[in-house]
Amino acid sequence: MQHFDYYNPTHICFGENRIKSIEHLVPSNSNVLVLFGGNSAKNTGTLDEVISALSKNKVTLFGGVEANPTYEKMMEAVEIVRENNIDFMIAVGGGSVIDGTKFVSAAALYPNDPWEILTTGGKHIGKTVPFGTVLTLPATGSEMNSGSVITHTAKQSKLSFMHRAVFPQFSILDPTKTYTLPKKQLSNGIADAFVHIMEQYLTHPTNAMVQDRYAESLLLSLIELAPKVLSESNDYQSRANFMWVATQALNGLIGAGVPQDWATHVIGHELTALYDIDHARTLAIVLPALLSVKKHHKQDKLVQYAKRVWNITEGSDDEIAQQAIKQTIKFFHSLDIPTQLSDYQLERKDINTIVNQLEKHGMTSLGEHGDIDLQTSQKILEQAL
Numbered sequence: 298m299q300h301f302d303y304y305n306p307t308h309i310c311f312g313e314n315r316i317k318s319i320e321h322l323v324p325s326n327s328n329v330l331v332l333f334g335g336n337s338a339k340n341t342g343t344l345d346e347v348i349s350a351l352s353k354n355k356v357t358l359f360g361g362v363e364a365n366p367t368y369e370k371m372m373e374a375v376e377i378v379r380e381n382n383i384d385f386m387i388a389v390g391g392g393s394v395i396d397g398t399k400f401v402s403a404a405a406l407y408p409n410d411p412w413e414i415l416t417t418g419g420k421h422i423g424k425t426v427p428f429g430t431v432l433t434l435p436a437t438g439s440e441m442n443s444g445s446v447i448t449h450t451a452k453q454s455k456l457s458f459m460h461r462a463v464f465p466q467f468s469i470l471d472p473t474k475t476y477t478l479p480k481k482q483l484s485n486g487i488a489d490a491f492v493h494i495m496e497q498y499l500t501h502p503t504n505a506m507v508q509d510r511y512a513e514s515l516l517l518s519l520i521e522l523a524p525k526v527l528s529e530s531n532d533y534q535s536r537a538n539f540m541w542v543a544t545q546a547l548n549g550l551i552g553a554g555v556p557q558d559w560a561t562h563v564i565g566h567e568l569t570a571l572y573d574i575d576h577a578r579t580l581a582i583v584l585p586a587l588l589s590v591k592k593h594h595k596q597d598k599l600v601q602y603a604k605r606v607w608n609i610t611e612g613s614d615d616e617i618a619q620q621a622i623k624q625t626i627k628f629f630h631s632l633d634i635p636t637q638l639s640d641y642q643l644e645r646k647d648i649n650t651i652v653n654q655l656e657k658h659g660m661t662s663l664g665e666h667g668d669i670d671l672q673t674s675q676k677i678l679e680q681a682l
């Protein structure tokens with residue numbers, strides 16, 4: 298196992314009817330900005346519940362945060378925070394609203410041009426505006442981590458940053474809030490959480506027994522839950538388990554002390570920025586292709602994954618690894634998620650554009666060994682055609 302620091306200060310309030318706890322979690326004299334996305338938070342009544350819980354606070358609303366939040370939109374919120382002396386924020390929504398709020402938290406008190414936060418990965422963040430979240434879509438883990446991904450529309454750049462100062466102070470996880478999610482968003486959430494686990498698990502063995510078995514338990518839970526989540530819309534237990542798996546998939550625990558890959562995400566972000574493909578769907582295109590191209594380097598872990606997660610035991614190690622990749626593709630298809638570039642009308646000629654963007658963003662040594670250079674990314678994309 299590698300050395301690690303593990304730090305996670307986010308207070309989780311889990312269960313039905315927990316939104317009213319906000320009254321005790323937000324300082325009573327604070328001046329609060331509530332951020333939300335399109336219409337879902339209003340239509341489902343969740344926004345009203347949040348506003349009622351803030352009866353002792355001055356509240357300003359900021360709606361319209363897009364799926365894949367943009368720098369341009371979030372800078373409007375930064376101005377509101379600065380002009381109105383906002384000292385607490387609440388994000389009501391999925392990963393996009395939460396990520397957008399993290400950016401505002403850091404940017405409002407940033408002394409330089411806030412775009413620098415994204416180009417430096419958050420390295421120079423200082424003071425931040427504290428915030429909590431009300432999660433309405435299990436997927437990203439953003440509710441219990443310190444990462445955020447923001448898109449600059451004009452630059453066609455989707456970049457991330459991380460900093461311990463942007464952990465949410467609290468997150469309300471009420472599984473009943475997922476009942477209104479369309480099937481497409483549920484599938485996306487399952488796929489995104491699945492790939493988060495794979496990015497931290499499917500590298501090479503380092504004798505990290507707890508992290509490995511925990512990651513496998515999360516993968517097995519997702520595989521078992523997926524059909525129930527997609528078919529039984531008001532089943533509390535399956536939604537509760539799904540919500541908690543998605544949070545655990547990216548709250549730092551399974552990634553502590555192990556090598557991590559993340560190349561699938563980096564390549565996927567270019568696909569979203571260029572072609573507006575949903576985040577999770579980009580991952581389902583890239584991951585199987587990456588596993589095929591890196592099969593030899595990842596073979597020990599692929600075999601472990603095959604045996605422990607998919608119960609594949611017959612054949613040589615190479616055949617077992619191959620079958621595990623096929624099973625992964627089958628899993629995405631069972632969620633109704635396509636796995637090839639051609640499913641999105643992308644062709645060989647588009648690969649150059651994607652690789653050029655990777656180069657422009659400095660993404661030239663990806664993966665757990667830093668050996669996924671531009672040529673290897675090109676190979677992965679060709680494999681995904």
Ligand code: NZQ
Nearest residue numbers: 334335336337364365391392393433436437439444477478
């Ligand atoms: O905008 P509204 O009307 O609220 O609708 C949203 C949105 O259109 C809808 N929705 C959310 N909760 C709902 C609901 N509809 C009905 N009922 C509800 N309860 O769902 C749509 C998608 O929401 P979004 O927040 O975009 O989805 P998700 O949670 O998948 O977030 C995706 C973003 O997170 C980033 C992605 O790159 C992407 O930008 N990620 C953030 C990570 C992190 N911070 O750690 C890690 C991830 O790998 C990911 O990159």
Ligand code: ZN
Nearest residue numbers: 437489493562
């Ligand atoms: Zn993701």
